[in-house]
């Protein structure tokens with residue numbers, strides 16, 4: 001993997017003008033999200049191992065985006081060696097454990113391969129996965145925005161925008177569509193420690209969309225709800241179990257608890273590839289734990305005593321009973337139940 005284009009280092013670059021995932025046929029070009037918004041820099045991935053390292057290292061992140069990247073990673077592997085399916089599948093699937101979109105995309109690709117498709121057909125499938133995601137997000141934007149009344153004050157968490165997806169975004173896509181409809185009075189976006197996807201990425205996207213927004217510390221949202229009428233918390237998802245329990249970025253569960261306490265409605269926005277019917281409930285969702293140094297250091301500087309340990313789960317599970325609506329490109333489930341989830345995906 002190589003650092004490719006020189007950094008534009010230009011805060012004036014518009015998020016929509018920057019493509020996070022660019023398929024170049026001989027390689028996959030990924031916007032390095034670790035250095036946004038101050039630097040705009042791309043990584044060129046030439047092998048499945050490069051793609052897996054970019055996913056694990058958070059250069060590309062967001063559930064749909066890592067599924068798209070992994071699909072292209074398989075194409076790179078099979079072009080180099082048609083016998084590489086199993087090894088490349090395993091490496092890519094292991095790069096991050098919680099977002100089921102990753103495995104969903106890989107399984108869709110492998111299914112085609114085992115049916116006898118060639119590498120060109122798999123390449124077309126990866127492109128289709130990429131393009132379908134944008135279309136799904138636009139549809140979810142319409143469906144989610146229909147639930148929002150004019151003058152809405154919203155809270156969101158992590159980054160669920162164009163950077164995290166094939167375009168437009170999931171939760172942020174709903175906010176973008178609602179804003180285009182003139183309904184959004186204010187968005188509060190949590191900074192999302194420790195990777196600061198909210199402060200670095202969502203703030204960048206909201207600012208460039210001209211959406212009225214303010215950054216808020218993750219721990220300040222419950223207090224915010226005591227001071228201001230918030231209408232909806234709107235978040236994405238990394239995996240939705242068969243009963244509607246939803247894994248998303250760490251801190252989401254706390255937002256849901258605070259929302260219920262304060263009469264704020266809670267919306268999850270995710271494409272059908274985020275559902276995992278093999279997971280009966282949230283207790284079965286694997287939760288990624290990352291290295292302690294993500295908490296004990298900040299950009300190489302210690303922020304905790306030397307040698308101090310840390311517990312660093314990067315996702316949590318919000319129980320279905322705290323979710324008012326799940327918005328998917330196939331429709332909306334209000335007050336999710338196992339029956340409603342099954343019917344949506346049938």
Ligand SMILES: CSC[C@@H](O)[C@@H](O)C(=O)COP(=O)(O)O
Nearest residue numbers: 061062063158160164236237249
């Ligand atoms: C793209 S929407 C859903 C999620 O993927 C998003 O909310 C999230 O948790 C991303 O986590 P990340 O660790 O940045 O990959």
